[in-house]
Amino acid sequence: MLQSWNDGPARQAVLEFLRTVTDDGPGRVVAADRVATFDNDGTLWCEQPLPPQFDFVLRRWAATAAADPSKRYVEPYRAAIERDGEWLRDYEHHVPELLQGMAEAFTGTTPERFEEIVRRFFAEVSHPDLGVPYEQVCYQPMRELLDLLAGHEFRVFIASGGGRDFMRVISEPVYGILRERVIGTAPDYEYRDGLLYRLPTLLGGVDDGPGKPVHIFHQIGRPPLFAAGNADGDVEMLRSARFALLVHHDDAKREYAYDAKAERALATAARDGWTVVSMRDDWATVFPTAPVEAAAT
Template identity: 55%
Template sequence: MTGALSSWKDGPAKQAILDFVASATRAGPGFVPVTDRIAAFDNDGTLWVEQPVPPQFDFQFRKWAEEVRDDPSLAGRQPYKAVAEEDAAFFERAATQDPQVVAPLLEAFARSWAGMTPEEFEAQVRAWIATAKQPKLGRPYVQLVYLPMLELFDHLKANDFRVFVCSGGGRDFMRVFAEETWGLHRENVIGTASAFSYRDGRIIRTGDVVGGLDLGPGKPEHIFAQTGRLPVFAGGNADVDVEMLESATFALLIDHDDPQREFAYTKGAVKSLAKAAELGWTVVSMKNDWTTVFADQDGPP
């Protein structure tokens, strides 16, 4: 197939997207000025695989396992305790982005890399990208970005939307691969962020987190802080995306219902699916609306 959204099956979800973008870009009651055409998307589970845990946690767990080996006393506190004990329940709560679990994870993340320059941190992320693979699918994580969502990015950008990724994950982690993987500039990545300090001519990461977690209400708050506007188009897949989706004119919710090509689950998305039904959001069935999930992957029979 050719044309806009070529990996999307013809149907209500694809048509709703095309209709909204067409309405936003032509004279009429749905017109949106170019300056207001902000589109914001969650990352984990919206742009790439988030099971069995979001990929950034894979990166973090490897680092923390090394730290526990070097300092066994860390094993008594979270998240090091969960890593050392291979606590499946803790990991499950991380996979659903439970803020009570994500908070100590991200605080430890800020501490673990405090004192590094951005270049030193980026080198570690790139080493992880080059070696780590998703356990079920056996492919590097950056190859598990959803092709239909990249096509949506292209369609929005072709119609003068500015596209942002707004994730509870680490902003600087995502910025390492944003340009080559999503085709987005680094400054278009919004996420939970470490503070920086300028010392002796260098930018250095500190152990602080700026502006709180980018989850739940933090998402529209962070989007507004960075852009001065709320999104008119938003896409997510989980309960922690509800507030961002509510803030947008057009809301897109990804439903993971494809165990053959990816995963099937609703954990962490029950509230968002109910909100979608209540507010008329566009729900995308991964199984039924996408002919292809990942690049170089055949569609279903």
């Protein structure tokens, strides 16, 4: 089990926790309460130099501006066309423009049409640095952890600030997680003439930071027993779990090394005793050598 993990404190902490909550004894937790939630970008797959969904949306914005020149100098379309990395990296200061752009990108689209667009993106676009399809930049050690938890009667969910409907397209083939177990930022829909159509408003707000425990409770009705994340937006979810796992990106050779937007998470991990996974030291392998597919869990 956890073959791609080096034998160290992080691997031992995970295995000991699973023994405690599944073996007979005072720490045993009934299967109904064995809930695990995982952030997606930077936790289950590579998020650098930009999250795959951001690449997806940037291409949509650029195409929209090409079809409508009036948007050429309006944010975020200008940033998308010019690939203005500085403006996009400073997204925390451009939330209104980004949310507006996100809302406009696919308003009026049916779920079937949106899924068709996403599938085409994954079929045609590769990671800009690694040169492989985006489905192959999932982390092999985390995929093994997902399977291990499922084997211990955990119900495993994705809880991400990213778009729920985007992640649903790849959650089963890439992670083995059923699409109904994907929690994320999602649009409202309306029903007209037998079809659903996306609206420009969000269902329950953004699933990030304090929004994550709220979205998790709305969908599951239980807090996570096990939670994993990698960034400041995961802190509240990790604090709500009995076991918190924080992925630390410190492997510049095999992936990327960065602490940006994870400073608070790392400080909280040190203070509260979370298990921190060093990609450099704890993972023998980072990416799968071949596409991974298995039965959904």
